[in-house]
Amino acid sequence: MALIVMKFGGTSVGSVEKIKNVAQIVSNVKNEGNDVVVAVSAMAGETDKLVGLVSEIAPTANPREYDQVVATGEQVTIGLLALALQQIGIDAISYCGWQMGMITDSAHSKARIEEIRAERVHASLKEGKVVVVAGFQGITQDTQDVATLGRGGSDTTAVAVAVGLKADRCDIYTDVDGVYTTDPRIVPEARRLPVVSYDEMLEMASMGAKVLQTRSVEFAKKYNMPVRVRSTFKLDDEGTLVTSEEDTNMEKVMISGIAYNKNEAKITLTRINDKPGLASTIFSAIAQKNVNVDVIIQNISPRGDGQTDLSFTVPKNEVHKALEALESLKSSQQIGDILVDEKVAKVSIIGAGMQSHAGVAAKMFTALANEGINIMMISTSEIKISCVIAEKYTELAVRALHEAFELEKE
């Protein structure tokens, strides 16, 4: 007998019929002899509706009251799912964040979990009950206020609950059936991975693969909690297991997946003085505007004149904030022209196995070159190589890389 935490997102509980379907899935797992805790999101559309009401009244809402309103979406779902379970003969009880002991800090609407005081949950499990908990919410330590973990915090709740309860596994049910080698809409041959490591999943998530929230994967990695991503609609299917590198038998696989991201823009600063401290000045100014900088490239002075060019990428919707930060540097003549290119994309190969394989980068560059795709910027991490290219080549690049690394083969 295992203790399993199951998580269902808003689409999976988006109607009465779907809630009944989820109850059936939960009852199957329970009837196999497991202890079960279920974390659920608000019914699809409900959170948006509540956020809409809030912003109609207060465009910049007090976050405590925002949370008070928005947290009700999950409270509705937990009650309904507990009832649906009871209807099919499964003893069940629902707990809101404050009832399940989900203690957070006071950063309303993006609160971080501090502790789980799970006495009530444990007691209910001991009574043989399925415990249904509200995703996305907790209670602040100091003031006993309702706090939400921010949009999409339900995955994180589920993993945190699994960690807090020392569960054997956390199963995230979603509308995709696992993690793929790349976006199947671009590469029909994309293959579902039976297993990926936390780090690979993080790199994929940060590149826009929306299977799991980044934060939930970080949490799972930190506490080494195995997470299974599986489909609400294909129950026989094992999905993809996200787990530690040691458990993934990684030496055999070099590259696990190809990711891409069209949401970044490239900013190039020309003729900046190549002297210590200027990069610090530039990126401090940008950081003060809360802009996330990703790839950064600085060449050595190409003209031998003590001046250089500096390029970096930022999210497209933060370009204007970055430019605000750079304007003052320009007027004080610390930098020359500012060039913005929004028609770029970032294509990445991801794989824990590349650490022990030589020639991976060369193979990537060759595959892109064979298609005539120019590489504007390159950045690497231990398990990822990213190239910034012209946006129009994105799909071509993804297909070429998928083929070059033979990801369609098991």
Place this chain on the structure above:
Amino acid sequence: MALIVMKFGGTSVGSVEKIKNVAQIVSNVKNEGNDVVVAVSAMAGETDKLVGLVSEIAPTANPREYDQVVATGEQVTIGLLALALQQIGIDAISYCGWQMGMITDSAHSKARIEEIRAERVHASLKEGKVVVVAGFQGITQDTQDVATLGRGGSDTTAVAVAVGLKADRCDIYTDVDGVYTTDPRIVPEARRLPVVSYDEMLEMASMGAKVLQTRSVEFAKKYNMPVRVRSTFKLDDEGTLVTSEEDTNMEKVMISGIAYNKNEAKITLTRINDKPGLASTIFSAIAQKNVNVDVIIQNISPRGDGQTDLSFTVPKNEVHKALEALESLKSSQQIGDILVDEKVAKVSIIGAGMQSHAGVAAKMFTALANEGINIMMISTSEIKISCVIAEKYTELAVRALHEAFELEKE
């Protein structure tokens, strides 16, 4: 400076615009220098929507989970109203039942208030905040579960909060502008009463005048909390003050209002043995079915044969339950025929002043007789005289009584 509890029902907070209007009303009272606590219902329609979801999933829902779901309606409103207040510069904070210390028993969906631990509310008031509390809900003493007070429990919450906080007054804002001498739809000359006593209000409420919930009036009476009924839409208007008899200057006014009720049916049992104990047998059997009996009339044996007739009224929708209870008595020949008349109505005159005035009943019967209305049953209390008549005469009777007692005059 006074401490005032204000209550707004679902219609008054039924949209974003209406919530903003309520915020304006609250800010006026706050800016006059008062401490203010506001109790609100769910937005009109929301509770029905939630109840609908619950019953789609579980027609006979576990009441704990029912409460978990249904209580969210008020939680949304309190957050939105707090935000609307903040938008117009009023410092405000919202509290759910469990946050405001509204402790109830465990009778889910019809819980009774046991205690109010109002430390948080007091602390917030001391900080100069307007406190917005959720009507209709609390937290169970034993299990820390969400409990609702039953449909319409918001009036009771407001009065209980007022009592718990030792407020100076509880203002119930509603879509009518006070308590009238009778239903203005029947008697256009009906006059709004500036003041009524708790007992009169109770008699009126029990007769179907839906201005205040019976339970909230009982609560107010028990703790002598003055309640003002006033309109959300006519702010200059003082409405009607419901208060203790001593404060109403009642000796001057004999009759305060005329009430009517078309929801009762008359049941007559013929040829029952006029011996001790049979009435007890009959009404015990009916009580076991949870049927509320109202007027009861037993004549002395009209035929001098030791047998009598017994008539009583029950709510129309409980007639079938009453008949079930009576069937067994009939088959054991303890009673004769059972006659049901659903086409009856009860018309009442209500007034604390009738205690010290003679001739009130005679005046009532004369007024009805003058219109050719036959009286089927009569019952009296200290401050009320009710007559059961044929339903078709209801409006005629109400108008005749309103005129006879000159209620249109101040």
